[in-house]
Amino acid sequence: MHSYHRSSSSSPSILPSICSLQTFIGLAVILCVYVMLQSSVTLNDKSLHSEHIKTSSINPSSQYESGDMPSFYHPSFSHPHRKDGYSTPQNNAEEDENLEGLAEHFEISWGGGRGKFHENGDLLTLSIDESSGSGFESKDEYLFAKIDMYIKLIPDNSAGTVTTFFLSSNETNHDEIDFEFLGNVSGQPYTVHTNIYSQGKGEREQQFYLWFDPTQDFHSYSILWNPFRIVFFVDGIAIREFKNQENKGVSFPKDQPMKIYSSLWNADDWATQGGRVHTDWSNAPFVASFRNFTSCACIWSSESSSCGSDPRPTDSENAWLGEELDDKSLERLKWVKDKYMTYDYCKDKWRFSKGLPIECTFTKSNDD
Secondary structure (H helix, E strand, O other): OOOOOOOOOOOOOOHHHHHHHHHHHHHHHHHHHHHHHHHHHOOOOOOOOOOOOOOOOOOOHHHOOOOOOOOOOOOOOOOOOOOOOOOOOOOOHHHHOOOOHHHHOEEEEEOOOOEEEEHHHOEEEEEEOOOOOEEEEEOOEEEEEEEEEEEEOOOOOOOOEEEEEEEEOOOOOOOEEEEEEEOOOOOOOOEEEEEEEEOOEOOOOEEEOOOOOOOOOOEEEEEEEEOOEEEEEEOOEEEEEEEOOHHHOOOOOOOOOEEEEEEEEEOOOOOOHHHOOOOOHHHOOEEEEEEEEEEEEEEEEOOEEOOOOOOOOOOHHHHHHHOOOOHHHHHHHHHHHHHHEEEEHHHOOOOOOOOOOHHHOOOOOOOO
16 A cells, blocks of 8 residues: 655545645646646747837737737837947038938938938938947927838848837936837838827837838828827828827826937847847848928927917818818728737736726727
8 A cells, every 4th residue: 555644643544645746736737727827928038128118029910900909019119219338420411511302301310320311311221230230310399290201121131120100209207209110021011000108107018010011102101199199100191199188187298399300229038929020130221211291280499389388270281280180090900909009008908917007997998
């Protein structure tokens, strides 16, 4: 007879053996559950900074046409206006002062010559190699604007690269309205990432795939920022709306003037499939192209706005200050969300385990 009794008691009993067996089974179940949870939520096996969000590794190619994508998201971070460790910022104002087009509105701010104007200023390119990325910024600051830029993203294998187009202030608790384009391996779709910071707080990410290949031609990417709402557009189609609901306790960027920034930089520790696919530098330099910038804006200069102290739509020229989405635009917005949205922070109860952000708890969320 086998004995499983570990006690020093002289009275034999089968109770310890039953307890030991139950304990073993219980531990085995706990271990299995732990492994399953780790495989489903530990989506990135790399150790990220505390402000970073982990990114899943998925292969969306089989679902790309249908737009029926699983949710995932990427780290929140501050953009490299002039990224540490890259080349010394260079101002090419003397060379570019006689150019037209984009050169009238922007200046190359960093990259050691990797950002360039072409076609008498009508075309601007940013490039990245293993040594450095590059970036540009607007000459003006804005306190509310409607801006539009045509962008052609890096073709073929763009894994590890991030192209950005965004508005940002320079305050400690900064505001930011953010378009990012996360590269991918050849044949896989770009991820369009949007985020909104107000008074230094972000974590309002939504991500999308596109219904076209953004590397084959130029497409327009637009931001409407007025006192009532922020809207992101792609080729004139609204993909996201964030309303001003300060009366409900939701902060909204409306007090800090912002510049327009764009950058091309390397983030292969997280940007593509959770950092599992790294940049193939044998394909460098990688190039993103920009043209046809237009804007309607309240320009901030000498501590005052060109639209006055209380900007409101008073005529057709500044109607954008009160612009809202009509029924057709809202219908297209729903189409994008239903078919091409891949991540919505308002649905991420695992990430916000102590409660969703306040704007997500309304009967109709801020982004509805």
